[in-house]
Structure formats: structure tokens, C-alpha cells
Amino acid sequence: MNQSEKIKWGIVGTGDIAHRFAQAVKTVPDAALVAVASRSREGAERFGGEFDIPRRFASYEEMAAFEGIDAAYIATPHALHTPNAILMLTQGKAVLSEKPMAVNLRALDQMIAAARENDLLLMEAMWGRVVPGTLKLLELVGQGIIGPVRGIQAVFSYDMRDEPGHHAFQLQYGGGSLLDVGCYCLHFASWFAGSPVAEIKAVADVGAANHVDEQCAVLLRHENGVLASLNSGMTLRRESDGFLFGDLGYIHMTRFYAPERITVHLYDGGVTEFLTPYRGNGFEEQILEFQRCLRAGKRESDFIPLTQSREMARQMDEIRRQTGVGYPQD
Numbered sequence: 572m573n574q575s576e577k578i579k580w581g582i583v584g585t586g587d588i589a590h591r592f593a594q595a596v597k598t599v600p601d602a603a604l605v606a607v608a609s610r611s612r613e614g615a616e617r618f619g620g621e622f623d624i625p626r627r628f629a630s631y632e633e634m635a636a637f638e639g640i641d642a643a644y645i646a647t648p649h650a651l652h653t654p655n656a657i658l659m660l661t662q663g664k665a666v667l668s669e670k671p672m673a674v675n676l677r678a679l680d681q682m683i684a685a686a687r688e689n690d691l692l693l694m695e696a697m698w699g700r701v702v703p704g705t706l707k708l709l710e711l712v713g714q715g716i717i718g719p720v721r722g723i724q725a726v727f728s729y730d731m732r733d734e735p736g737h738h739a740f741q742l743q744y745g746g747g748s749l750l751d752v753g754c755y756c757l758h759f760a761s762w763f764a765g766s767p768v769a770e771i772k773a774v775a776d777v778g779a780a781n782h783v784d785e786q787c788a789v790l791l792r793h794e795n796g797v798l799a800s801l802n803s804g805m806t807l808r809r810e811s812d813g814f815l816f817g818d819l820g821y822i823h824m825t826r827f828y829a830p831e832r833i834t835v836h837l838y839d840g841g842v843t844e845f846l847t848p849y850r851g852n853g854f855e856e857q858i859l860e861f862q863r864c865l866r867a868g869k870r871e872s873d874f875i876p877l878t879q880s881r882e883m884a885r886q887m888d889e890i891r892r893q894t895g896v897g898y899p900q901d
């Protein structure tokens with residue numbers, strides 16, 4: 572990669588989140604969106620036309636073989652991240668993969684092995700870790716504003732029963748609320764607990780027909796005694812609230828996983844609000860972080876390291892073991 576040139580991106584998949592990424596990457600300095608790959612010619616042309624992307628590929632394989640990109644962003648259903656990322660890595664492209672990185676730890680380790688064998692950067696698109704709100708939260712907690720964190724609570728639950736055929740309801744694609752949105756709750760807890768998870772207890776409402784967890788509740792006990800209570804769901808609409816509790820007060824966030832408004836409630840009576848807007852649609856910071864790593868020749872991010880993605884995969888494997896949700900890839 573020539574340091575004086577823009578980083579050239581290709582997108583794999585043309586669905587919802589690919590749109591959000593394309594909007595963001597077009598505003599990031601030093602980034603050029605040069606390619607898109609779809610399973611179909613029509614999909615590639617439609618997306619390419621919408622975002623003025625010069626190279627439009629009618630298969631993922633064709634884009635993998637194209638030498639004109641440095642990095643691929645994987646925006647396909649969860650279970651396809653592993654084969655799609657390995658396809659790109661083995662053809663010399665650094666990879667930013669949507670969350671969760673893989674459907675289980677074994678599949679994630681295959682991606683990591685491909686990145687190491689090809690000496691390339693691999694990062695999970697856990698965008699919320701690097702938005703201004705999370706950085707502010709980490710700073711406030713680090714300053715001891717509520718004292719040491721002792722309790723964590725997070726809910727990420729929506730209702731998409733009107734789309735029963737969606738891949739998020741299908742086992743073969745890594746369906747279920749845990750992988751779709753529960754992963755945000757697990758990441759969030761890990762950022763603030765301050766010690767490793769010692770114990771996991773999980774229950775789930777598993778769909779009788781689809782066999783995925785339509786709702787999932789997880790309790791984590793950390794080695795330092797911090798307890799986290801986490802809920803995910805895809806058949807029940809709830810507010811995406813997050814709380815951090817300490818002896819001196821608590822912090823509340825709406826959309827805890829990437830907050831733009833943080834409210835600190837102190838038990839001595841003070842309430843302080845911090846506004847932490849995104850610079851664009853929220854995806855810019857993860858793109859900037861990925862590009863910083865790429866230009867520095869790093870193989871993983873310090874903010875979203877592969878050890879973090881592995882620990883999340885390990886926890887999700889254990890939660891699914893307890894709730895009886897099994898994937899064909901397990």
C-alpha cells in the first residue's frame with residue numbers, strides 16, 4: 572500500500588448495513604470506495620450506482636481477485652463472515668468484518684489463522700467501541716465519577732416478527748437475538764467490568780419453529796465481583812438502555828452500545844448530562860481506526876483486538892450451550 576494514496580475499499584454484500592458503511596466511508600479522509608461485490612449483477616449495479624462506485628462485481632470471488640482494493644468490508648449474514656473474510660484475506664485484502672465476527676469460536680479462529688498466514692489486518696466492526704460517547708464513558712469511569720463500577724445492565728431488543736424469513740431467524744445463518752444484538756451487551760459489559768468473566772448463567776425463549784433464541788437473558792459474574800444483567804431480543808420492542816452502577820451514583824445511556832447522550836446521577840444530588848454526537852452516522856470512527864492500523868502496518872486494533880472478539884465468541888458459545896441453540900457450523 573502506497574502511504575500517499577487513499578485506502579481503497581471494497582464492500583461485500585449490498586444490504587442494510589452496507590448502505591450505512593458506504594455513506595460513512597465516502598466522508599472519511601484518505602478513504603476511497605472503489606468496489607462493491609454482490610451475489611448478482613443487478614445488486615452490484617444498483618448499489619454501485621447509488622454510491623457512484625466505479626467497480627461493480629457480480630460475485631464475491633471476482634472482487635477478491637481484483638487487485639485494486641486494499642481492504643474489504645464484510646456486510647453479509649453472520650454465518651457468511653467466515654468464508655467471505657477468508658476469501659478476501661487469502662487474496663491479500665485486509666478485512667473489517669461485521670459483528671459478530673463469526674458464529675462460533677472455531678469459525679473465528681479460522682479467520683484469525685487466515686489473517687496471520689497472509690500477514691493482514693483483521694478487525695471486528697464493533698463501531699460503538701470507538702465512538703466519542705464510549706470514549707467519554709471510559710474516561711468518566713476511569714476518573715471514578717461513580718466510584719468503582721459494581722453493576723452493569725444493558726438491554727438491546729427489537730421486534731421483527733413481521734420478517735420471519737429474515738436470516739436473523741435462521742439457524743444456518745447464525746440466527747437469534749444473542750448473536751444479532753446480545754453481542755453488543757457482552758462487549759459493553761467487557762469494556763466496563765474491569766476483570767474477566769468468572770461465571771455465566773443464561774436462559775432463552777427459543778422459537779418452536781425456528782429454534783433460534785428470540786429473547787435471551789444473561790447474567791455475568793466477573794472475578795472482581797461485578798455483576799452484569801444483559802437482555803437481547805428480536806420479538807419484543809424495548810428501550811436500548813444501559814446502566815453502570817457504582818457506590819457514588821450511576822450512569823445512564825440510551826443506545827448504550829454507542830451513546831450520544833450520557834447522564835451521570837450522583838447520590839449526593841447532582842445530575843450531569845454529556846452530549847457526545849457522532850461525527851457522521853457513527854461508522855466513521857471505526858473506519859478511521861481501521862485505516863490508522865492499516866497505515867501503521869498493524870495486524871489488529873488496540874481498541875477492538877482479536878482477543879476481545881475471541882472472548883465474545885467464547886461467551887456466546889457458552890451461552891448457546893446453556894440455552895440449547897445449536898448451529899450447523901458448531
Ligand SMILES: NC(=O)c1ccc[n+]([C@@H]2O[C@H](COP(=O)([O-])OP(=O)(O)OC[C@H]3O[C@@H](n4cnc5c(N)ncnc54)[C@H](OP(=O)(O)O)[C@@H]3O)[C@@H](O)[C@H]2O)c1
Pocket residue numbers: 583584585586587588589608609610611614615646647648649651669670671696698738751
Ligand atoms: N454494525 C451495525 O450496526 C449492524 C447493524 C445491522 C447489521 N449488522 C451486521 O451486518 C451483517 C448484515 O446485516 P444486514 O442487516 O445488512 O443484512 P441484509 O440487509 O440482509 O444484507 C445482507 C447482504 O448480504 C448478502 N448476502 C449474501 N448471502 C446472503 C444470504 N444467503 N441471505 C441474505 N443475504 C445474503 C446480500 O447482498 P448481495 O445479494 O448483494 O450479495 C445482502 O444484501 C450482519 O452480520 C449483521 O450482524 C451490523
